[in-house]
Amino acid sequence: QAQLVESGGGVVQPGRSLRLSCAVSGFTFSTYEMHWVRQAPGKGLEWVAAASSEGYNKYYADSVKGRFTISRDTSKNTLYLQMNSLRAEDTAVYYCARGTLRGGWFDPWGQGTLVTVSS
Amino acid sequence: SYVLTQPPSVSVAPGQTARITCGGNNIGSKSVHWYQQKPGQAPVLVVYDDSDRPSGIPERFSGSNSGNTATLTISRVEAGDEADYYCQVWDSNSDHYVFGTGTKVTVL
Numbered sequence: 001q002a003q004l005v006e007s008g009g010g011v012v013q014p015g016r017s018l019r020l021s022c023a024v025s026g027f028t029f030s031t032y033e034m035h036w037v038r039q040a041p042g043k044g045l046e047w048v049a050a051a052s053s054e055g056y057n058k059y060y061a062d063s064v065k066g067r068f069t070i071s072r073d074t075s076k077n078t079l080y081l082q083m084n085s086l087r088a089e090d091t092a093v094y095y096c097a098r099g100t101l102r103g104g105w106f107d108p109w110g111q112g113t114l115v116t117v118s119s
Numbered sequence: 120s121y122v123l124t125q126p127p128s129v130s131v132a133p134g135q136t137a138r139i140t141c142g143g144n145n146i147g148s149k150s151v152h153w154y155q156q157k158p159g160q161a162p163v164l165v166v167y168d169d170s171d172r173p174s175g176i177p178e179r180f181s182g183s184n185s186g187n188t189a190t191l192t193i194s195r196v197e198a199g200d201e202a203d204y205y206c207q208v209w210d211s212n213s214d215h216y217v218f219g220t221g222t223k224v225t226v227l
Binding site (some may be wrong): 045060095102105110111 | 120150152154156160161162163164167168174205208209211214215216217218219220221
């Protein structure tokens with residue numbers, strides 16, 4: 001069955017960069033829109049970014065636009081999130097999730113990776 | 120931006136019915152999806168496209184959507200249903216995905 005495994009989280013200072021990865025298996029990666037969703041400690045879910053199935057179209061939440069970049073490598077079955085100019089408010093568990101058609105639902109989700117932005 | 124409002128908490132006795140609302144402007148014109156999240160775990164899709172269930176989700180979970188309110192109904196509630204629940208839609212105006220504020224379901 002479909003599996004998604006995130007990695008790359010950790011503690012980083014404000015203003016620095018971090019790259020998250022999401023390795024997928026069990027489905028044809030190139031045919032699905034893929035997403036990053038985050039959850040700050042004790043808070044709700046926030047959609048962060050999406051990449052279309054072929055990778056050409058990318059979409060971002062206003063809170064990360066211009067700082068975060070989503071990308072995908074079909075040869076490696078991997079989704080990425082490059083996070084620059086990190087702020088304390090970016091501290092969260094970051095989940096990758098498989099989308100469906102544009103505007104659909106997220107299923108399944110990875111287990112998440114924790115990013116802590118702190119000096 | 121589009122806003123989805125959920126009650127912070129719902130309490131229900133075992134065997135009873137829990138109803139979780141998700142309010143949004145003309146949400147009935149959108150497709151609504153629901154997720155269950157237990158402590159320390161990733162969210163799990165329980166209802167999609169207003170009222171469809173993924174394979175493996177019990178029939179006790181059902182959904183409806185009309186007007187300005189979508190509802191997730193959990194029938195014959197069990198202790199294992201205790202979790203946070205989130206609704207989600209796609210806002211075509213902003214091309215953004217939006218989650219509700221979340222509802223904590225407590226089984227008494």
